[in-house]
Amino acid sequence: MAELMDYKCPACSGALQFDPATQKMLCPFCGSTFEMAELQAMDAQAQQAAEWQSADAGEWNDEDVAVYRCESCGGEIVGDDTTAATACPFCGNPVVMAGRVSGEFKPEYVLPFKLEKKAATEKLKQYLAKKKFAPAAFIKNNRIQEIRGLYVPVWLYDSDIHAAARFEATRKRTWTQGDTEYTETSYYDVYREGDMSFANIPVDGSTKMPEDLLESVEPFDFAQAVPFQTAYLAGYLADKYDVSMEQGAARVNERMQQSAEDALRKTVKSFDSVDSRSTQIRLVRGVAKYVLYPVWLLNTVYNGETYTFAMNGQSGKFVGNVPVDGGKLGGLFAGVAVGAAAVLFALGKLFGMI
Amino acid sequence: MKKKVLSCLAALSLVLALAFSASADVIPPRGDIFEYGEPESSGFVTPGSEIDGGEIERVDMGDEVRSILAAENGAAADDAEDETVILYGSAEVPEEHTLPDVDVEQVEPAQKSIVKPIVICLAIGLVIALIVVLAVKSGYKPVHRRRDAAEYLVDGSLNVTASQETFIRSERSERRIEKQDSSGSK
Numbered sequence: 171m172a173e174l175m176d177y178k179c180p181a182c183s184g185a186l187q188f189d190p191a192t193q194k195m196l197c198p199f200c201g202s203t204f205e206m207a208e209l210q211a212m213d214a215q216a217q218q219a220a221e222w223q224s225a226d227a228g229e230w231n232d233e234d235v236a237v238y239r240c241e242s243c244g245g246e247i248v249g250d251d252t253t254a255a256t257a258c259p260f261c262g263n264p265v266v267m268a269g270r271v272s273g274e275f276k277p278e279y280v281l282p283f284k285l286e287k288k289a290a291t292e293k294l295k296q297y298l299a300k301k302k303f304a305p306a307a308f309i310k311n312n313r314i315q316e317i318r319g320l321y322v323p324v325w326l327y328d329s330d331i332h333a334a335a336r337f338e339a340t341r342k343r344t345w346t347q348g349d350t351e352y353t354e355t356s357y358y359d360v361y362r363e364g365d366m367s368f369a370n371i372p373v374d375g376s377t378k379m380p381e382d383l384l385e386s387v388e389p390f391d392f393a394q395a396v397p398f399q400t401a402y403l404a405g406y407l408a409d410k411y412d413v414s415m416e417q418g419a420a421r422v423n424e425r426m427q428q429s430a431e432d433a434l435r436k437t438v439k440s441f442d443s444v445d446s447r448s449t450q451i452r453l454v455r456g457v458a459k460y461v462l463y464p465v466w467l468l469n470t471v472y473n474g475e476t477y478t479f480a481m482n483g484q485s486g487k488f489v490g491n492v493p494v495d496g497g498k499l500g501g502l503f504a505g506v507a508v509g510a511a512a513v514l515f516a517l518g519k520l521f522g523m524i
Numbered sequence: 525m526k527k528k529v530l531s532c533l534a535a536l537s538l539v540l541a542l543a544f545s546a547s548a549d550v551i552p553p554r555g556d557i558f559e560y561g562e563p564e565s566s567g568f569v570t571p572g573s574e575i576d577g578g579e580i581e582r583v584d585m586g587d588e589v590r591s592i593l594a595a596e597n598g599a600a601a602d603d604a605e606d607e608t609v610i611l612y613g614s615a616e617v618p619e620e621h622t623l624p625d626v627d628v629e630q631v632e633p634a635q636k637s638i639v640k641p642i643v644i645c646l647a648i649g650l651v652i653a654l655i656v657v658l659a660v661k662s663g664y665k666p667v668h669r670r671r672d673a674a675e676y677l678v679d680g681s682l683n684v685t686a687s688q689e690t691f692i693r694s695e696r697s698e699r700r701i702e703k704q705d706s707s708g709s710k
Contacts, residue, residue, distance in 0.1 A: 304658060332685075339689070349701045356694040363686035367678040385670040427674035432672060433682050492664045502660065503653045511649030515642065524641040 174439055176241060176265045177209060177404050184240065185263045187405025190483070191284040195401055195498035211399040222390045244449035252391070254378065255321065255408035264405045271400060279395040279461040280321065280402045283483040285315055289465035290481045293488040297479070305495040308472045309362065316469045319483065321408035322384060325418045327368070331457040333430035334363040336448045339441035360443070361400040362434040365454070366376065372463065375411035376485035380478075381464075383429070386489040387482040390463055394484065398462070408462060427451050593610065 177186035177195060184199035184206075186209075195204040238247040238472060245260035254270035257263065271277065298309050337360040344353045370392040374381045432450040438444050464483025469476055479490030518524035 223690050301664060303664065334686075346701070349703065351699045351701055352696060353698070354694055354696045357692040359688075359690045359692055361688040361690075362684060364682055364684040366683070367681035368673055368676045369678050371673045371676045380667075382669045383666050386667045387674045388670060402575050422673070427668060427679055429674050431676065433677065434684070437682075437684055437687070445622065460546035494661055494664050497656055499661065503657045505653075506656050507646070507653035508648040509649070510652040511642075511645040514645040514648055518641060518645065524638065 176263055177401055180204075180275075180432055185404070186401075187264055188282065188402050190286050193282060193284075195404065206399055206401060210399060217277045222228070227387075229514075233505045238265070238267070246524045248333045252378065253407075253413050254256050254408045254410045255406060257405075257407070264403075266400050266403045266408070268494040271403070271408070272396070274458075275512075276383070277323070277398040277462045278459045279391070279392075280398045281390055281463050282396075282402050282463065283319060283406065285481070285483055285486050287319060287466065289486065290317060290468060290488075290494075292480055293486060294468055294490075296480055297488050297490065298492070301492045303494050303498045304492045305472070308493055309382055318467045319406040321403060321406055321413035321465055322380070322460035322465050323380050324372045324384075324461055324463045325375050325411070325413075325415050325422075326370045326372055326459050326461055327419070328370065328371060328455075328457045329422075329426065329453055330365065330367045331366050331426055331430060331451045332363070332454055333427075333434060333449065333451045334361070335431050335434040335450075336361050337435065337444050337446055339438060339444045341440075342442045351392075356514070360438050360441075360444070362437055364434060366430060366433060368429070370423060371422045375418060375422045376409045377412050378465065381476065383480045384463075384465065387465060387480050387485075387487050388483065392486055395461060403462075406464075411460060415460075418458075419456075423451070423453075463469055533652065 173358060177326065178184070179186050179197035179202055181202045182197060182200040186195045186197055186204065188194075189196035191204070192203060194206065195209060197203070198462070220492060227311070231271045236249050236251055238249065238260065239245070239246055240258040240263055242263040243256050243258060243261040247256060247258050247265060252270075253267060255266045266389070295442060298304065301309070339358045339360045341356045341358070342353060343356075344351065345484070346352070371496055372388065372390060373386070374384045429447055430451050431446055434449075435444055466481040466483055468479040468481075468490075470479070471477070475493075479488065479491070481488045515524065
């Protein structure tokens with residue numbers, strides 16, 4: 171079996187978990203807290219053991235499935251080949267698969283959770299309260315099927331690029347002569363070239379995490395990231411990356427190209443309109459680092475369909491698709507149509523057009 | 525999305541204004557409207573014709589205006605018993621033929637059709653409602669990929685190394701300004 175790590179409270183041997191409120195390790199049983207630095211020694215020992223054992227680990231892998239044995243209760247913990255941290259389904263003991271966060275899979279940094287689970291459920295309530303056109307049954311009977319605090323593997327790209335963009339711009343001049351108004355539109359070919367830098371552009375490193383969901387809860391403040399320690403994962407789920415840095419580069423290039431075009435467009439001034447024709451970027455310097463970003467995921471089921479909500483575990487930004495009640499929307503449509511028609515008719519009468 | 529909705533509504537308002545103003549151009553601006561009894565001929569008088577010694581200057585729009593006015597009055601053009609004439613310019617009409625403040629609607633029992641304006645207003649209302657509903661619906665699907673990386677552009681890092689603006693061509697268009705008279709003549 172692969173090496174599992176769980177952090178035992180020195181006071182009561184309870185399973186320690188990372189506490190976002192205090193940014194320390196907390197024992198939920200006796201209330202003891204421990205600084206992260208105190209657990210570094212444990213990390214170092216476990217890391218050594220993991221590296222030594224991973225060479226001839228006896229873990230059973232059946233294609234994508236790996237099975238571990240919980241060291242607290244002996245129960246079987248089943249994870250796939252990307253699971254790095256999870257909890258025992260029998261006793262809830264949080265465990266970290268040390269081998270999955272070591273070597274090439276060891277993150278350089280982690281952005282610790284700042285918001286707790288109850289903040290996520292509270293945000294969901296506030297979020298749904300604003301959705302007036304959601305089905306009443308969805309809001310009232312909303313039962314959260316699952317709430318997971320997940321550390322998402324993310325590639326952060328720092329880059330210096332050289333960009334070139336071409337635009338078509340117009341200038342208009344209008345004047346009146348006699349009873350005729352003249353308009354002259356002049357067309358220009360505008361070219362801009364320049365250098366710019368980007369820092370910490372995140373790209374989803376896990377195929378299990380929908381890319382649009384992760385990007386929807388951006389931005390994350392990397393300034394609050396800390397060097398990685400396994401202990402931060404205790405009490406949360408985590409996956410190792412299965413999207414390589416090279417595979418993620420295509421997405422970051424796409425976003426950088428768009429930003430480069432926007433930045434160069436802003437330098438085109440004193441024109442009445444500016445349309446983009448082409449943009450190219452060239453990477454001068456590119457560095458990627460592997461980090462873990464905190465996300466709360468909540469699942470709910472309605473009418474046989476699963477709705478996933480995500481909350482940025484650092485900033486609290488909350489997103490999720492919500493179903494729309496067709497009847498309420500139809501009522502809105504009819505109301506606006508009739509109201510607008512009535513206003514237009516009244517205005518037409520007022521100005522003598524009708 | 526809100527910007528898109530606002531721009532759609534602004535464009536719609538502009539179209540509406542143009543539509544109403546364009547339709548208004550079909551019917552000439554109303555000046556004082558006079559009724560002068562049995563016409564000597566079945567058609568409109570032509571410019572320079574005389575009525576009771578007074579010379580009438582008017583814009584001869586022919587059957588088009590006549591049928592429009594007749595339709596507003598709810599009568600077929602050829603069946604109009606009393607003919608309403610719109611006078612322009614400085615024509616003098618004898619006093620006995622002057623009926624100030626007579627509105628077309630008061631000349632004959634007005635049976636102006638309002639079906640067409642209602643249909644137009646409803647059609648525009650439906651379009652506005654569609655825009656609003658689509659905007660509301662899009663707010664319920666906020667999960668999307670990011671378009672750019674603007675938040676990650678390092679402040680002050682942009683350095684423009686080449687800049688060129690080349691004139692290609694120019695195009696000229698013209699529009700005749702329509703002068704509107706405020707009222708007809710007496």
